[in-house]
Amino acid sequence: MIFRIELRRSIAPWAGLALFLFALGFLFLLSGPWWKVPAPWTAHTTTTALWVRFLLQFLWPVVVGAGAIQGMRDSRSGMTELLATTPRPPWHRAIRLAAALGTLTGLAYLLVFGAGVVEVFAHGGFFSFAFVPVLLVGVLGVVAGGWAGLAVGRLVPHPLTAPGLAVLALVGTTLCWMSLEPDLDAVLPRRLGPLAPALAEPRGSVVTTTASLDAGQAVWFGGLAVTAFLLLSAGSTRARLLGLLPLVAGAAVALPLFPAVPEAAFTTDSHAARKVCDGPVCLAELHHDRLAAVAGPAREALAMLAKLPGAPTRVEEQVAPDSVSEPAPRDPDVVYLDFQRNDGLRTADAADLRAAVLAGAGVPSCVRPSSADLSDLGGRMIAAAYFTGELKPLPEYGRHWFQTQSGPIDRAWAQFRALPADVRFARIVALRQVLLTCHGDPLDTLVPGALR
Incomplete structure (x- = not known):
């Protein structure tokens, strides 16, 4: 019951709708590199998944900002002290809110990819299940970004938090994306590029991400999601500090797995290249x-x-x-x-x-x-x-x-x-x-x- 209420009354439906419409607007209203050789997005389902990940450079800040707006709800409504006196543990409420936002933003991301699959079939493209790791890591990144926005909005309930966080996410995602593009001068070290979910432009229709990149990003975004949820449900300073441990552990495991050079992020797709x-x-x-x-x-x-x-x-x-x-x-x-x-x-x-x-x-x-x-x-x-x-x-x-x-x-x-x-x-x-x-x-x- 509470989960259904959160689905109706939270920002989750609007965040999912914004992600879905923005993505389709990019893909269908702009010619962009995703329509062109050597990797048109309608040629192969894995290529479609890679281009949707590329678009997270612009979409991820939207999800993070929307999460921050939702995270400030209790403070804006003046219910923080009242909720603190209830016997129900904070994570009971947090899990339903986080599930609502994560479910609808993740679903919107999947629907964007689904629209791409329809385009692949319409253009006589190639279908294989090699897209699954690329897609799942993207969904995890979207969910982790939304939850991170929720946590920051709850901890810093200021009117400038949501727009400021969205701008920071856009800048950070752009800098990470630049580190993954081999023909751009990177500001950040190349190994830090995968810390954001956006991927570089695919350089062919028979390429996919390497297993080490998928594993590293899965661990990193998993750690970010767990930390965000713990911060969202924490009731004390000590609990918040302990909540940072999954993030630190995720970074410690993921960074050695990330590619040292941009070219090592992609490999030949064994299904399409057979x-x-x-x-x-x-x-x-x-x-x-x-x-x-x-x-x-x-x-x-x-x-x-x-x-x-x-x-x-x-x-x-x-x-x-x-x-x-x-x-x-x-x-x-x-x-x-x-x-x-x-x-x-x-x-x-x-x-x-x-x-x-x-x-x-x-x-x-x-x-x-x-x-x-x-x-x-x-x-x-x-x-x-x-x-x-x-x-x-x-x-x-x-x-x-x-x-x-x-x-x-x-x-x-x-x-x-x-x-x-x-x-x-x-x-x-x-x-x-x-x-x-x-x-x-x-x-x-x-x-x-x-x-x-």
Whole structure:
């Protein structure tokens, strides 16, 4: 009965509604990074869960502030002394209030994810249960934040407490989020980034959080929730001091589990990245529907590359988490296709798929995914044209930008094509070595002085 009353009369329904509507507003009214490659939020349920965790950068302060408003209820109503004289232990009332707030804010978070799952199915995305740890830690973070707001509102019942706490939560969450983003200059130590529930932007559709990050955050937010409840129900200074012990213990256990560098927060999702093969051609389960279209052109390209010394023998999808600072992984025996970054591969025809395998004589770019380099792309385009006899843009990230810069590449291709056959072959072999080691200028290796 009391629990139902708290559900109706507390701020819990409004806090849950605010979280739900704010989240949907972000996801559907803003294009945001969550709609874009390499990790559109409708591609995979785990990716959806990661993006909802990303949004906690803005949503968590709302929950914390709402909890603080509710925590000041007894003081605002002038009932503090009256309630202190009742024989019922304080935790009896606290548990119902905390349960009401935690239930409805946690439910709102789950409903946001549920809306994302509907979008995944509507867009033909991939479903797996790998999202469960990401989702549950997010729910625990939301509940812990609401309870922390309740505790602070009860202990410091000042009109400025709720807005001040919400602002502090926003600043703290933003600083923690910056520590998890590898391309941002962090203010806090990197290891402190997971102290807030918001995660960095996912760098691919086949990535998920590491087990150590999930375990560390579960312990930390569990300790925060227990401490918040103990402070909410404490009746003395000694009880409040003892109530801080779960928080301290949670931090002591969690900090060594947190990643020392942002890249260590994510790993390959074994469900979405499971290999589906047709002979020497393998794609991730996430993109298994493209295997039939890729297999034929990929085999043809491997046959063309076979005349090179140390030629690759397999074609595989690149499934490692995308790095903003390091080039794509490379292997002399494998040609990697990046369906996440190069979204055009998902609709490319046979000619484009063949060119993608032949680009760079089977070796990916040496520049960072977020960069553009005329020499790198020009060298890999000419390498593909060496085998096919036709110079054409590659189906990859940045192809439209390079179409406007095609003049120098066209001239370099004309010079390269005029060389004797044995010289062209030797330079293609040299280009392959340049791209495998990432030492040297690709286009200059094929046509010295091409860009001067």
